[in-house]
Amino acid sequence: MAMPEIRLENLIKRYGTVEVLHGIDLTMQSDEFTVLVGPSGCGKSTTLRMIAGLETVSEGEIFIDDKPISHLDPKERDLAMVFQDYALYPHMDVARNISFALRLQKRPKAEIREKVREVAGIVGLTELLHRKPGELSGGQRQRVAMARALAKDSSIFLFDEPLSNLDAKLRGQMRAELALMSQRVKKNMIYVTHDQVEAMTLADRIVVMHLGRIQQEGTPEELFKNPDNKFVAGFLGSPPMNFLDAELVEEDGQLFACGDAFKIKLPESRKSLVASNKNQITLGIRPSDLNYDHEARDENAFDLKVIVSEYIGAQSVLLCTCGNINVTVELKSETPIALGETLRFAVRPEGLHLFDRTTEKAL
Amino acid sequence: MLRGLPDNIRRKVESMNSERQNPAFYALLVVLIFMSVGPIYLMLVNSFKLDVDIIGGTSGLLFLPTIQNYETALCDILWYEPEHLDFCSLKFGGAFINSIIIALISTALTLIIGCMAAYALVRFRFFGRDTVSLTTLMVRMVPPAVLLVPVFGLWNNEFCIDKETLVGAWIRDMFGGRGDVCLAGTHSGIILIYIAMNLPFVIWILQSFIVQVPRSLEEAARVDGAGPFQVFFKIVLPLIKPGLAAAAIFTFRIAWNEYLLASALSDRNTKTVPILIVNNMSEFNVEWGVIMATGMLLAIPPIIFTLFASRQIITGMTAGAVKG
Numbered sequence: 282m283a284m285p286e287i288r289l290e291n292l293i294k295r296y297g298t299v300e301v302l303h304g305i306d307l308t309m310q311s312d313e314f315t316v317l318v319g320p321s322g323c324g325k326s327t328t329l330r331m332i333a334g335l336e337t338v339s340e341g342e343i344f345i346d347d348k349p350i351s352h353l354d355p356k357e358r359d360l361a362m363v364f365q366d367y368a369l370y371p372h373m374d375v376a377r378n379i380s381f382a383l384r385l386q387k388r389p390k391a392e393i394r395e396k397v398r399e400v401a402g403i404v405g406l407t408e409l410l411h412r413k414p415g416e417l418s419g420g421q422r423q424r425v426a427m428a429r430a431l432a433k434d435s436s437i438f439l440f441d442e443p444l445s446n447l448d449a450k451l452r453g454q455m456r457a458e459l460a461l462m463s464q465r466v467k468k469n470m471i472y473v474t475h476d477q478v479e480a481m482t483l484a485d486r487i488v489v490m491h492l493g494r495i496q497q498e499g500t501p502e503e504l505f506k507n508p509d510n511k512f513v514a515g516f517l518g519s520p521p522m523n524f525l526d527a528e529l530v531e532e533d534g535q536l537f538a539c540g541d542a543f544k545i546k547l548p549e550s551r552k553s554l555v556a557s558n559k560n561q562i563t564l565g566i567r568p569s570d571l572n573y574d575h576e577a578r579d580e581n582a583f584d585l586k587v588i589v590s591e592y593i594g595a596q597s598v599l600l601c602t603c604g605n606i607n608v609t610v611e612l613k614s615e616t617p618i619a620l621g622e623t624l625r626f627a628v629r630p631e632g633l634h635l636f637d638r639t640t641e642k643a644l
Numbered sequence: 645m646l647r648g649l650p651d652n653i654r655r656k657v658e659s660m661n662s663e664r665q666n667p668a669f670y671a672l673l674v675v676l677i678f679m680s681v682g683p684i685y686l687m688l689v690n691s692f693k694l695d696v697d698i699i700g701g702t703s704g705l706l707f708l709p710t711i712q713n714y715e716t717a718l719c720d721i722l723w724y725e726p727e728h729l730d731f732c733s734l735k736f737g738g739a740f741i742n743s744i745i746i747a748l749i750s751t752a753l754t755l756i757i758g759c760m761a762a763y764a765l766v767r768f769r770f771f772g773r774d775t776v777s778l779t780t781l782m783v784r785m786v787p788p789a790v791l792l793v794p795v796f797g798l799w800n801n802e803f804c805i806d807k808e809t810l811v812g813a814w815i816r817d818m819f820g821g822r823g824d825v826c827l828a829g830t831h832s833g834i835i836l837i838y839i840a841m842n843l844p845f846v847i848w849i850l851q852s853f854i855v856q857v858p859r860s861l862e863e864a865a866r867v868d869g870a871g872p873f874q875v876f877f878k879i880v881l882p883l884i885k886p887g888l889a890a891a892a893i894f895t896f897r898i899a900w901n902e903y904l905l906a907s908a909l910s911d912r913n914t915k916t917v918p919i920l921i922v923n924n925m926s927e928f929n930v931e932w933g934v935i936m937a938t939g940m941l942l943a944i945p946p947i948i949f950t951l952f953a954s955r956q957i958i959t960g961m962t963a964g965a966v967k968g
Contacts, residue, residue: 335863356869368864372882382868433868 285346285436285469286311287332293340294327294493302327302493304341309471309486314463316472318480319490319516326441328490329473333439334358345437360437361430365445367422369414375401375425376410382433400432403462420451427459431466440472444479456482477517481505489513511563511641514634520568520598523608526638527564531555537580538564538635542604546580548630554644562644563636568598568611570632573618577627585610586623684943691936698932713937736938738913739920744945745831746906746916747899750838754895755888757839758846759854763876765847766854767862777851784844788904795837796908799828829911837909838899846891853887854880889956896949900942917942 287309294302302324309315317325330336332343334355343351350358361382369378376397377384383393401407404424414422423443430438444452444459460483463470474480480487481501488498489512497509501517508514514522527538527545536547536555545564547554571583585601585608592614599610599618610626618624635644690698692709715726721737764770765777804826805812815825827833857880865875881888903918910919921938924931 333863333867335866354871355863355866356871360867362864362867364860364864366858366860368858368860370861370865370879381865385869385874429864429868439867 288344291341295339312467314470314485316480316484317488323490324493325473325490333362359435361433361435362439363426363430363443365442367426374411379428379432400428404428419447438468438470509643511636514565520609522565522567525564529560543583561638563638565634568609571610571626573616574627575625582625582627687936687939691940695933713933716934717937739917743916746834747896750835750899751895754839754842754846759850762847762850780844780847799833803827833909842895849891850887853884857883886957889953893950893953900946
């Protein structure tokens, strides 16, 4: 059975006179793992809660397989949800938590017992079925929340920042388990997070939101390689992208991006920019696209003064300055670097992202 | 026991023990215990004495225990006729049943109305919510004595069903009587005023419990397929059980002990135990022994009720909140 397609059409949310979502248009294909990602207050949770039916829709419509659902109660929408604080019922043991939805549907007892056993097996809770949530650790509670959603057998799965209450190690582990589960259980999943690592690792498709608008949607790779605007470029990737103000200059038929302390040759394909008459640009370079190379030529290299070196194992992150702009560089830890030195870093032509300085759109 | 411990820790533990052994502390404890247990002890002892022994004073310690007082108090429900009584004037059994009916029903109704009102005040946004929330508590400030006269008037003259009407005549036929059917002198009349009296406090106390129920629990239940009433009865109510128990103890105790309003609003058939006890005093004679005996009997139901309800408080607290 193919899980449904969810379509949001011009979805608007207002609290009083304040508009927090300004018209969201989005289609989530069946069986797709969609991640809504963005900084806090960007409207991603509100969007999810509107799909769940926990928030009213001010304008626009939500369609599940072309059926409008925005007027329906949550229970009529055939979806399951995992909450940030797990929202386990404290007065019920694990088994009763998992079976709550089934018991409300008045399913036969034997069927419920069978389902609870099956789902508990999937998430590894079989031993703990008779504990109360208060007696479980954070990770176990997370599993119960997951199991409760799984037991419902609904076609749509909603996750509202489910891992943000766990410590770093457990989060990594649960993330991997979640990825595994999403492969095994083919459902339409919508996942909200502010953590771009979660978004990149889990998503079939990422939707980056900011200030109540969708900034860009696409596969993780698309978004990482070809960000539509400066916000998406800066939000995805860790450490974040470096932004340097520059001016476009044409010399001897070659296009250069000139800044205070650098002059970088742009690839041939960028020549059309001259015609568009936009000289003030922002140059974006990911820390991993800068390579230590003391023999690099002037026209595709930066001279950076190393201020701080953060050793994080195989990789080190260098905080450098280029003129009076801060630039971060990521490189292998064995590279011999001394603090205070000025070094030459080469940049690959594909690693250069150009943004309009006023509209912040990618050029 | 302390031998295995290092020296410095042992010294610390010993000094903590010696602090606890301060004699003043024990003296204070004894005084407190005496203050709380003393009156009950006096009542218990005197309930087994004859009036002569009580008033005589000399036989404070040496007396022949008798259950005569209890026989007098319970004469209308005993299966035999006590020898010392010519006539059973004290209807303790009837009053006891009245008290039970009034206290239990008013407690139950107060809790049912109270938890729903509190839930609405906490969770729903409606016009005038804050005003309602505030005035509920202000109503609590009105002393019952102020209510007495107007309520007495209303119950006797306004809230009546004319005996000429169909319903009035039917009630008269069923239960007997002469005048119009009024709230005054009925169980309902007393129950109603007790509910009105206790509701503000119950709403107020339950509000603070409902606020603590995380909203996401209710949302999870809604997504799981629960309607508004299922959310309330299956999720919210079990979680505020300790609050309900506390409110129940409070309401039951007030309804059980209340004297002023009951004395004005009850009649011979609906009077409660506190009224009965006071009626035992006449200008000629105060039957101390019987008063003590009825007092002891009066104390039993609230004790049982409190023990029962407080167990809910404790289990509620241990099963309680899950933090993230």
